[in-house]
Amino acid sequence: MTDHRGVPNATSTPEPMPVVDYQRRIADLLVPTPVESLPVADCLGLALAADLTAPIPLPPFDNSAMDGYAVRSVDVAGASEQSPVLLPVPEDLPAGRVQNPPLQPGTAHRIMTGAQVPPGADAVVPVERTDGGVSEVRVRASAAPGAHIRRAGEDVRTGATVLTRGTSLTPAQLGVAAAVGTEKLPVHRPPRVLVLSTGSELVAPGEPLQPGQIYESNGLMLAAAVREAGAHARLLRFVPDDVNAFHAVLAPELDSTDLILTSGGVSAGAYEVVKDALTGNGVDFMKVAMQPGMPQGSGRYRGGPAVVSLPGNPVSAMVSFEVFVRPALRAAAGHLRTRREIRSATITEELRAPAGKRQYRRARFDPATTTVTPRGGPGSHLLSAMAGSNCLIEIPESTQLIPEGSTVDVWLTD
Numbered sequence: 001m002t003d004h005r006g007v008p009n010a011t012s013t014p015e016p017m018p019v020v021d022y023q024r025r026i027a028d029l030l031v032p033t034p035v036e037s038l039p040v041a042d043c044l045g046l047a048l049a050a051d052l053t054a055p056i057p058l059p060p061f062d063n064s065a066m067d068g069y070a071v072r073s074v075d076v077a078g079a080s081e082q083s084p085v086l087l088p089v090p091e092d093l094p095a096g097r098v099q100n101p102p103l104q105p106g107t108a109h110r111i112m113t114g115a116q117v118p119p120g121a122d123a124v125v126p127v128e129r130t131d132g133g134v135s136e137v138r139v140r141a142s143a144a145p146g147a148h149i150r151r152a153g154e155d156v157r158t159g160a161t162v163l164t165r166g167t168s169l170t171p172a173q174l175g176v177a178a179a180v181g182t183e184k185l186p187v188h189r190p191p192r193v194l195v196l197s198t199g200s201e202l203v204a205p206g207e208p209l210q211p212g213q214i215y216e217s218n219g220l221m222l223a224a225a226v227r228e229a230g231a232h233a234r235l236l237r238f239v240p241d242d243v244n245a246f247h248a249v250l251a252p253e254l255d256s257t258d259l260i261l262t263s264g265g266v267s268a269g270a271y272e273v274v275k276d277a278l279t280g281n282g283v284d285f286m287k288v289a290m291q292p293g294m295p296q297g298s299g300r301y302r303g304g305p306a307v308v309s310l311p312g313n314p315v316s317a318m319v320s321f322e323v324f325v326r327p328a329l330r331a332a333a334g335h336l337r338t339r340r341e342i343r344s345a346t347i348t349e350e351l352r353a354p355a356g357k358r359q360y361r362r363a364r365f366d367p368a369t370t371t372v373t374p375r376g377g378p379g380s381h382l383l384s385a386m387a388g389s390n391c392l393i394e395i396p397e398s399t400q401l402i403p404e405g406s407t408v409d410v411w412l413t414d
Helices: 019-029 171-179 218-228 243-256 273-278 314-332 383-387
Strands: 035-039 068-071 085-088 091-093 109-111 123-126 136-139 161-163 184-188 192-198 232-239 259-263 283-287 295-300 306-310 342-347 358-366 371-374 391-395 407-412
Touching: 019 295, 019 306, 019 314, 068 136, 161 171, 192 218, 192 243, 192 273, 218 232, 218 259, 218 314, 232 243, 243 273, 259 314, 273 283, 273 295, 273 306, 283 306, 306 314, 314 358, 314 383, 342 391, 358 407, 371 391
Parallel strands: 091 109, 192 232, 192 259, 259 306, 342 371
Antiparallel strands: 035 184, 068 109, 068 123, 085 136, 283 295, 295 306, 342 407, 358 371, 358 391, 391 407
């Protein structure tokens, strides 16, 4: 609404931005991080930047699945406890032996698990089915061709795709990469996030509280959330509530930062240093149609690092991080799976939500019964309720009442 001069009236405010639009805005701020080649041992949790194909098969050769004796199946046909077959043992084959002497008819080679099966052998008899002899062995069981032999390439064929681009590398995946002879992997560098903690009322845990002061927790909580998302976090606590001091703190950090993450100081009141310092420096502040977490800020600080300014209430900050920042960080780091797992659950009590806002309620999901129970009320200061939760119930903007027993979507945060 405007007055007769075309100037917006003081009472007119823009409509809150839909959650999906603001998610897109934050995702667009964070560009993919550079790719670097790192030793396999240093790649845990990182996103693979290119498919990995196997230059060798796995196993690379036929090998024994058991400690026992490499034999020709025809030489032990009919062997039993009552009628064992006696064979000379000319060779020992431990795992790693480079020379692999052929097996002659009518003989057996003692072989260890993982050792290469010798030419001429087509089966392995487990040591438990023999007398364990060294120079000669009594075999008390027959063995079918192929028994207890791991064939070359039965796990991975040469040229097969072992790992696909975007894989979030786990210990088992690093193991298979090493098994095919990989020394280094191309991975996306984790985003570098500067977490700022502002507020003259904040005190470090362990220090005595004066009237009007609170212990600082948002910075520590958000830095931990950044690390859990797979990014690097640098926490600067107790940035002064002064615009010039705020800019001075940022100046030496800009070249080594992909995202500046703040909490607090984004509302419409006085003494909002974050909003005062960032307005006019590439960051816009707005309202998003959600609860908790309506006031938000985002942009690029003086054309440089991305900035996301979250609300100051701890639940609002954490929910906003989950909804907007975490998926954007994971996408920038090359992960294909960027969002939390979503499950359907039966709610154990009635919930009410405000019209026109997407609400996120803390809750406890029970996988055994696929039920979900809300924790705490909608208040954005109820941090202990979030600490006791393992999911968020997502309530659409069009829903104001969820009766007990209804099916809801939950984001699994644990």
